[in-house]
Amino acid sequence: MEYKITYYNxxxxxxxxxxxxxxxxxxxxxxxxxxKYGSDLGMPHTKALSGGLFELRLKSxxxxxxxxYCTVIHREITMLHSFIKKTQKTPKKDLAIARKRLKEVQNAxxxxxxxxxxxx
Numbered sequence: 001m002e003y004k005i006t007y008y009n010x011x012x013x014x015x016x017x018x019x020x021x022x023x024x025x026x027x028x029x030x031x032x033x034x035x036k037y038g039s040d041l042g043m044p045h046t047k048a049l050s051g052g053l054f055e056l057r058l059k060s061x062x063x064x065x066x067x068x069y070c071t072v073i074h075r076e077i078t079m080l081h082s083f084i085k086k087t088q089k090t091p092k093k094d095l096a097i098a099r100k101r102l103k104e105v106q107n108a109x110x111x112x113x114x115x116x117x118x119x120x
Contacts, residue, residue: 003035008080008101015082016067022060023084027067030056039071053080053102055090066090068098070105078105 007013016027030045039054040046047055049068056067064085071077080101083094 003038003075003077005031005035006076006078008078008105012079012081016079019058019065019082019084020060020062022062023058023065026058026060027056030058034077039069039077049095051099051102052106053098066094068094068102070102073109080105 007016017024019027030041033041033045034056040048044057044059047057049055052070054069054071056069058065058067062084065082066085067082068080069077070080081094081098083091085091
């Protein structure tokens with residue numbers, strides 16, 4: 001059974017589509033692998049951050065980009081945020097956006113489970 005890639009919202013998908021073409025090519029190649037093998041491709045492609053947040057690590061002649069994602073549902077990988085890195089450390093602003101969206105995805109999933117159990 002394969003994994004499914006979803007997006008936090010349409011603007012996240014559009015951000016990724018607006019990345020320079022070299023990043024897009026890396027993104028597509030890595031997400032194809034993620035759909036087949038799961039979200040943890042290991043270094044240097046993916047890295048677990050904390051609390052269920054992961055980063056897809058894109059590197060090209062254009063520089064370095066990151067796509068933050070989570071796997072709240074077993075076979076569903078949700079892309080939360082993307083950005084091009086300009087500094088060595090991940091900017092706090094970008095990390096905060098990804099963490100906020102992660103919490104929203106986790107809460108929505110918990111509500112769906114609760115509603116599903118209430119209907120039984």
